Amino acid sequence: MTTGEPASSAIVFPAMGPSRFADFSRFMVANAAARERFAVADEVLGHSVFDALRASDDDYSEVAQVTSFVTSLALVDWGLATGRQAPADYCAGVSFGKLAAAAHADVLPFEEAVRLVAETARCEREYFAEHHSDIVTHSFVKIGPEQLDALLAELAAADEWYELSSHLDHDLYMVSLSERALDGFKKRIGACGGYSLYTMRPPAHASIFQPLRDRVEQDVLAGYRLRDPRLPIVSDQDGSLVESAEQAAEWILGGFVRPMRWPGIVDTLAGRGVDRIAIVGRDRLLRRLKCTVDNFTTSTLAPDSALKPAA
Template identity: 75%
Template sequence: MTIVEPGGDAVVFPAMGPSRFADFGRFMVVDATARKLFAVADEVLGYRVFDELRVSEDDYAEVAQVTSFVASLALVEWSGLSGETHCAGVSFGKMAAAAHAGVLPFEEAVRLVAETARCERDYFAERHTDIVTHSFVKVTAETLDTLLAVLADADEWFEISSYLDRDMFMVSLSERALTGFKRRITEVGGYSLYTMRPPAHAGIFGELRERVDREVLSGYRLRDPLLPIVSDQDGSLVTSAEQAREWILGGFTRPMRWPGVVDTLAAQGVRRISVVGRDRLLRRLKCTVDNFATTTVAPESALRPRS
């Protein structure tokens, strides 16, 4: 790993949270850059994203994912960010990171996001309908081992899906075990945050990875990134098209490790990061605050008068 002089900047695209019309609607019509990119997305997909998002009741539906993706790239253009030395994408944020780094042209990336969302929807409608992914904080790694041992003793399946900070994790498990798991989190002084359905980032979803690879990603020609991408799975640098392919597919079956991204960015000399998109988490994590000066570029940022 080549270490550069301190002072570099990085663009980071966060994981996707619940995406609703109220979060993006005004930005989509008020900001000129957003209008331009969403018009391209409308043409690619054959429907008006704004209208579909307005009537959608699913926070993670295809249209919500497309909206989050397009808005992130519109915000990069609006902000005038340039000169960054690295980029990263956390969980779903890797789609925006891939497009930003030139792995795919914008139009193709929009289609990839939509087609992948449909593939995931169909898969989880049939498979693993009883599995959820639960996030929680204020639980150390040692205490987490104790909590997971209880699940193992009960012969319950589980996997750690995300390592977010020293005391924050996401675990995938059977829904029937969730109530007891949350109770034990509280008993050890932890705090439960939210539960995701469909679940994410677990080795048990190997069939989904294979289906996306075969039915979706095989139809695209990926390109070498124009700037290094830091993998959210192991902190490695993604610098080739083949590595980008494995990184995209790995997001289905490998846990997300934000501290690994932080360590690599810091070792690469990055001292400032711009978190682009709706972020309620990354900029607040201790490992982020301890290592970087952070700027957040969110939809509401583009709606405020420039100073």
């Protein structure tokens, strides 16, 4: 915390995890804030999100993304209404979570944000159906910066394409690479004392996806008029503050081609006197990271919590 600067708080919308009907169904129907938000989403999309999620078997489908997004905003509504969450001074969105952060900061109205989430998901699905079927994004832990450099140097020496896609903590990273190189990369991670976590298909956050970024800009985002955020947003790409509509557009689009860097968010928030963060949604990662624990007191707004009786 900066000396003499009063303590403040932030609300963080994490990356999206697998979103299944069983994870959200009770919250969607039992929580008043969720019922209100999903009713609006149903009207915007012209169908029942609840029914579409129940019929879906894809954890990252368009309806899964809409559900995760709407749930995040409903959880904030619930937290504010019940006093479990106070209005925050800053907000941040990690990867997919940036769209919830944008809506929370009033970069665009909720109704338009729902459409934006659905249209972006559709655009991504169509793009990856045609391109990069041989590229994956792999996450791993217990590998420090020097070990990471050595592993990436080995890929380069073997003439394998790669890009760093996410930096989550001092020893937790995500790398995009060719699927043909994945098994060997995982073996080298293990030999260095690291642990492989999961592999994402389709991949994310790499400059090779510039055509997707351009397609979303031209075919999706061009149909929306963004506004200046009502509170500062901390970029998940470089820790800078997003304070204008123009910056918000570049930040949203940058998520397709630039690596996500959680420590950058942490450094900016801590440097501005933030000592408390609330993480929204079904987060199993950010609140446990060393850089998070070392800098903040963390609370969680999660669907399970919202279904428990008030103490």
